[in-house]
Amino acid sequence: FLDEQISQIYPLYYKYLSEYYRILGHRNNILKKEINQKKKKEKLLIWDPRLIERGSFLILTRIKFIKKINRLAHKFHQKITREKEDIKLTYQSNILKDQEENISSINKEFKDKLEEHKEKEIEQRTTLLGPHRDDFSVYINRFNIASYGSQGQQRTAVLSLKLSELELIKEKEGVYPIFFLDDVMSELDEDRRHFLLGLIIDKKVQAFITSINLDYFNSNIKEKSRIFKIEEGKIINL
Template sequence: NNILKKEINQKNKKEQLLIWDPRLIERGSFLILTRIKFIKKINRLAHKFHQKITKEKENIELTYQSNILKDQEENISLINKEFKDKLEEHRVKEIEQRITLLGPHRDDFSVYINGFNISSYGSQGQQRTAVLSLKLSELELIKEKEGVYPIFFLDDVMSELDEDRRHFLLGLIIDKKVQTFITSINLDYFNSNIKEKSRIFKIEEGKIINL
């Protein structure tokens, strides 16, 4: 972006950009490949959790939205080539607009439930359930890498889940012995078994009360 914004002629800009292209392609391609592999791994876990939470009524799928790749390549050489081709294809337009038009920083991912994009068509409950499936998947990935589960924070999620989904989530947390902090304004969401195995705090007028 700094080179593109400079007040120099197009020929000099192009020459400077060509110097940086190899490093940009190398680092950018590595980042794209890492994301593709991560999405593939978290997809597998999220699918499993989402099936359990929804009693097999919903399928979740994450897709990586790359502005460089046509297909989800896992070959670094092919990613390098497509990246290089795209840079050359957009070179003149980038110089004219003085901004980068492609690269991994412009990529994104989408979440689909039963084939529908959840950001456009998902209910609040479906969106919250999808987030939970992804967060539970993150827990497993961190456990796989570090050997222990991280501390889990859930901010007022119970009010947006039905009883079955609340029961599954809390049961899973207990079974896996994950240290979890849950905020809620309604203790009725938690059964006696959960309450017995938990420490409950109430915040009242800025003070923390141990119940």
């Protein structure tokens, strides 16, 4: 989720992400080679600074992105759930102790951690630290949604995050992107459907919405939409 969403908004992130995985591949190849430890360490010295530079940028960008997403997702989720639920994303970094927004500090911690785990990496023949091993979690009212969230809560959380992403793109580009919603309506109750569709109309977002039930859409929505039906492989304009 993180890499895909950030790359859509910040093209430089995708560039660094691609370079990071290329460097990671070279580093892992060195760790897998049947050569003595001294030669491995010498070869790793070539790639480690590059891995640290790209990786630190990825970590910092993720921290900033999640901070922005949390600000927007909180507002959307409160509205969708009528203030019954709160949402929060947390980023789990295997490099940082604290979520600091300082590239020099991240660089230093990354460098120190790599050095600290060098022997273990040589033993296990793979890179054990870096943003490729990081993860994120979504919490609803302080409960991890992956473990405790219902399907409806998970759908609503995804919706809040997607709406937040829309706003971030609007802030950066000045216009909303095209919004795709695939059979989301069946997972939302009437209040949440009403909020979502009202928001799409109010903000004049161009959206493509798939559903098997037209009754989910009120007359106001239908009047402002073009409706197509797919039947036996044919698209019919209603």
